[in-house]
């Protein structure tokens with residue numbers, strides 16, 4: 001069956017650019033998002049990642065189908081993400097906190113768990129790439145939940161790499177911080193009131209000065225790093241440092 005990519009959030013932004021790049025390079029790509037946009041080059045599966053039970057059932061079903069085929073390599077990219085409400089923590093409702101943690105953190109952990117377990121007997125190149133953020137390392141007022149959710153997945157990447165070291169055919173785990181990228185997420189940031197996000201002008205200036213990366217640029221960089229074995233197992237790299 002060849003090289004397989006499963007990506008969450010392949011419907012928009014960075015995820016859509018990555019899905020398209022890998023598909024153009026001959027990968028069979030499965031995209032898991034709420035929106036189905038009927039792109040011929042993708043196998044789109046409509047999933048709400050904040051519905052943990054249905055999301056994990058769908059993911060398990062997909063992995064079961066794929067493991068029956070002859071696989072050369074299989075890559076899972078955790079890309080779907082949400083900022084949630086931007087404001088000081090005391091203003092964020094528990095339900096919004098819960099949804100962000102589900103989509104940004106719980107689903108990457110749960111899908112990684114299923115991926116590792118179900119493919120343990122499959123002998124091929126297996127890897128998990130998690131799209132992190134500079135916010136995993138730098139605190140921003142108004143982003144407490146987002147920063148926390150991204151810091152957690154960096155630790156997931158490091159831990160999976162350590163746990164898998166003992167196996168002959170390990171799952172490799174990598175993280176990538178893509179920089180500031182021109183997507184809906186950035187539009188949401190720029191629309192935030194300064195009273196909720198005191199750094200808003202910095203992000204407006206980045207856009208006005210055309211300093212945002214395009215999703216296509218990020219996808220090209222990730223494909224190059226991945227397929228030329230430039231990623232480091234257990235490490236989350238920032239594209240701006242390379």
Ligand SMILES: NC(=O)c1ccc[n+]([C@@H]2O[C@H](COP(=O)([O-])OP(=O)(O)OC[C@H]3O[C@@H](n4cnc5c(N)ncnc54)[C@H](OP(=O)(O)O)[C@@H]3O)[C@@H](O)[C@H]2O)c1
Nearest residue numbers: 009011012013014033034035049080081133180181183185
């Ligand atoms: N843009 C940046 O500057 C930037 C910087 C650092 C890190 N990142 C990270 O990069 C990743 C992609 O962000 P982006 O900027 O491309 O954002 P985006 O344009 O807002 O796209 C988000 C993607 O996540 C999916 N998604 C969100 N909630 C979902 C849910 N409940 N169920 C299923 N899919 C869901 C969306 O699909 P549907 O709406 O179709 O469900 C969409 O495909 C995120 O992890 C983000 O944290 C972005």
